[in-house]
Amino acid sequence: MSTADSPVIGVLALQGDVREHLIALAAADAVARPVRRPEELDGLDGLVIPGGESTTMSKLAVAFGMLEPLRERVRAGLPVYGTCAGMIMVADKLLGGREDQETLGGIDMIVRRNAFGRQNESFEASVEVSGIEGGPVEGVFIRAPWVESVGASAEVLATYDGHTVAVRQGNVLATSFHPELTGDHRVHALFVEMARRHARAGLAPGGRGVCVTAA
């Protein structure tokens, strides 16, 4: 059971850098736990989808019976944060994916997989993120996607080299880069605050249990 002060945030643990997110979320005052099975989605105030390999994550989500339960949670307004491969997972449309690759959707955007990868497998860059105070964050990009275009209800939070690398739509947040690898927990803190607001709205008398906080 969550208290809204310390929201319970799951990290999808099918594949990818789960441990680093658990550590970053705990540092940002969340109760963090790995999630592999549909029943483990119950009681969450938020979910992180880590970086890794989106084609593998998609296959494992199907194999573990997680694809539809995850889609349902996104549709129901569960706060979700996707980093890198996780950004791919929350894209409504994908370019450069495998033919059988599934996404959950959640943000009206077209994401290009491995977009930064060919030129530059991995690099770091300072990125100014709207809504994050105290200066730019250090973006770690690893065979990273970029956002090719966003729909009217999605808000671009950051760009790098002319490409969109952070987006939010309602309760869904996505970054091309990996804040969990830097020791700077401000992006996680932003997401934990989204989950906290969602949890509070659900706990409030007359709360509907689902909320879409304004961006």
Ligand SMILES: NC(=O)CC[C@H](N)C(=O)O
């Ligand atoms: N660091 C990452 O998450 C890389 C993403 C990977 N290129 C993919 O397609 O899933």
